[in-house]
Amino acid sequence: MKILVAGSGAMGSTFGHVLHKGxxxxxxxxxxxxxxxxxxxxxxxxxxxxxxxxxPLKMYYPHQVQGEFDLVxxxxxSMQLEAMIQDVKHLVTENTKVLCLLNGLGHLQTLQxxxxxxHILMGVTVCTAKLLGPGEFLLSAHSNxxxxxxxxxxxxxxxxxxxxxxxxxxxxxxSEDIAYSxxxxxxxxxxxxxxxxxxxxxxxxxxxxxxxxxxxKQIVSEFAAAAALEGVNFDVEQFTEWSMxxxxxxxxxxxxxxxxxxxxxxxxxATEIDYLNGYVARKLKEAGQWAPYCELITxxxxxxxKALGIPYxxxx
Amino acid sequence: MKILVAGSGAMGSTFGHVLHKGxxxxxxxxxxxxxxxxxxxxxxxxxxxxxxxxxPLKMYYPHQVQGEFDLVxxxxxSMQLEAMIQDVKHLVTENTKVLCLLNGLGHLQTLQxxxxxxHILMGVTVCTAKLLGPGEFLLSAHSNxxxxxxxxxxxxxxxxxxxxxxxxxxxxxxSEDIAYSxxxxxxxxxxxxxxxxxxxxxxxxxxxxxxxxxxxKQIVSEFAAAAALEGVNFDVEQFTEWSMxxxxxxxxxxxxxxxxxxxxxxxxxATEIDYLNGYVARKLKEAGQWAPYCELITxxxxxxxKALGIPYxxxx
Numbered sequence: 001m002k003i004l005v006a007g008s009g010a011m012g013s014t015f016g017h018v019l020h021k022g023x024x025x026x027x028x029x030x031x032x033x034x035x036x037x038x039x040x041x042x043x044x045x046x047x048x049x050x051x052x053x054x055x056p057l058k059m060y061y062p063h064q065v066q067g068e069f070d071l072v073x074x075x076x077x078s079m080q081l082e083a084m085i086q087d088v089k090h091l092v093t094e095n096t097k098v099l100c101l102l103n104g105l106g107h108l109q110t111l112q113x114x115x116x117x118x119h120i121l122m123g124v125t126v127c128t129a130k131l132l133g134p135g136e137f138l139l140s141a142h143s144n145x146x147x148x149x150x151x152x153x154x155x156x157x158x159x160x161x162x163x164x165x166x167x168x169x170x171x172x173x174x175s176e177d178i179a180y181s182x183x184x185x186x187x188x189x190x191x192x193x194x195x196x197x198x199x200x201x202x203x204x205x206x207x208x209x210x211x212x213x214x215x216x217k218q219i220v221s222e223f224a225a226a227a228a229l230e231g232v233n234f235d236v237e238q239f240t241e242w243s244m245x246x247x248x249x250x251x252x253x254x255x256x257x258x259x260x261x262x263x264x265x266x267x268x269x270a271t272e273i274d275y276l277n278g279y280v281a282r283k284l285k286e287a288g289q290w291a292p293y294c295e296l297i298t299x300x301x302x303x304x305x306k307a308l309g310i311p312y313x314x315x316x
Numbered sequence: 317m318k319i320l321v322a323g324s325g326a327m328g329s330t331f332g333h334v335l336h337k338g339x340x341x342x343x344x345x346x347x348x349x350x351x352x353x354x355x356x357x358x359x360x361x362x363x364x365x366x367x368x369x370x371x372p373l374k375m376y377y378p379h380q381v382q383g384e385f386d387l388v389x390x391x392x393x394s395m396q397l398e399a400m401i402q403d404v405k406h407l408v409t410e411n412t413k414v415l416c417l418l419n420g421l422g423h424l425q426t427l428q429x430x431x432x433x434x435h436i437l438m439g440v441t442v443c444t445a446k447l448l449g450p451g452e453f454l455l456s457a458h459s460n461x462x463x464x465x466x467x468x469x470x471x472x473x474x475x476x477x478x479x480x481x482x483x484x485x486x487x488x489x490x491s492e493d494i495a496y497s498x499x500x501x502x503x504x505x506x507x508x509x510x511x512x513x514x515x516x517x518x519x520x521x522x523x524x525x526x527x528x529x530x531x532x533k534q535i536v537s538e539f540a541a542a543a544a545l546e547g548v549n550f551d552v553e554q555f556t557e558w559s560m561x562x563x564x565x566x567x568x569x570x571x572x573x574x575x576x577x578x579x580x581x582x583x584x585x586a587t588e589i590d591y592l593n594g595y596v597a598r599k600l601k602e603a604g605q606w607a608p609y610c611e612l613i614t615x616x617x618x619x620x621x622k623a624l625g626i627p628y629x630x631x632x
Contacts, residue, residue: 198514198616199616199619199620199623200623201619201623205622205623206619208622209615209618209619209622209623210615210618210619210622210630211615211630211632212615212619214615215612215615218608218612292534292608292609292612293608293612296531296534296608296609296612296613297612299525299526299527299528299530299531300514300515302525302526303515303517303522303525303526303528304515306521306524306525306526307515307516307517307521307525314526314527316527
């Protein structure tokens, strides 16, 4: 399969590397200058779980990419998706599928502005990867990714992608309900990533805070209300119970600092808050409802970005 | 006037020092071991605005204090008030007045558990003082303090206290409406102290954050709703406008970090959040209403206290 990875940071580069090892024709592109420069001069270094590997893959700027692709894999940060689509949309031709594996909410609507539904595959991955430096990334585990076509007629094409990933040792399943899975992951991120980033704590420490179950439940209820507006339903009580497990020492005993903490605290980079809690706050406000916790968390996260001198956009 | 200062940190020690210089018989007591020890060994050092002065005042533990007092000046941290009252209440006799100058809400109710209204004077000060170290404190300015008797029959006695302070060069006025003034100061603290502490920013930086006027307005509206339950009324729009001035560079250009930031970030001490935003959250909850911003801010401040290993109590 001829695959273009559009956005080759930690997730994109490691996925691209594994797919390349699986025999696919992979092209990486990215817009982070240092990443492109270091990868092309010193070479891409991927730690594939526990093995440090040198990848022969080159890194291009989007405008340098030419040719026909079977699959364009979008793996930018949320706020960079639309600009990346504009850069590569001319490469999406009749038989090209685009697969969106970004975290967060609202991405399908962004894709639909540029592509017909028959091109679009939406996915959710539980893989995590880490930036070690430009051109140097770590994939934590080959965990599952689920994916589904948006146009019902494209199931066979989607299942081909599923097979291609699985054949490369990157587990992928055909999703029963990708909208539900997307909201579930976003809600989990929204109840822990943003809180850990704001308070500069790990998930275990978050779980030990007073009234945290009530706080999580309120955040979950706001996500559930916004999800319901898009026809996705989940039980607040049940989801709160499930979410709280991730904050228990048995799960979080490894002192995991989630990705938004990595962005804001460790790397002083803009967060994806507008596509998590911020999305929920916007959606409910548009519908004449109110998500006070998500709203305040979003404002505070942007407040920290400003205080830290991080360039950001506040999607309002 | 024979005055006992019950709680001799930055505010209590500096007020005690100025009153002593004004000719009053001042006794300081405190429960912070190092403060008592250093004051009695090296002597109390007060920077009275711009002049460093050695005070001859000794520092006692509450249980060591004996005698009769005209005035007991309570100047503990909010969470220490009740324990201090229990330590010194036997010193409050027929003609003793107790004057409460603590920041925050709910202190009158605490005093009323132990003292008849005719003893109680409530005050609000705009003075600020700073801990430089045990036995070493800075009074920023001789700013105004307003005060009023709770029992209407005690106006003359209250005016005697007002005169005593003024005669010592510590400006004091007889308040028109001390409940209103207490709520106004608490609301100002609740919209900036807790936010600056949580986000580790100064007031100027807070003022530059996106949607801060909306955030302040929501906090103010929650304070106003709780105040209304106690018969105190203020206009949300007008008060928001007034509050926002303090976050403008013209006012906050000196990069002022408010007291809760000093406690939480600089000194890693427990905050008074339960007597500001936390009080509002509790009061509205008891009344079947909801203060989501104050509630979440209170939980997050306690979360930071826990994460920083600061011993605290969460008043629920």
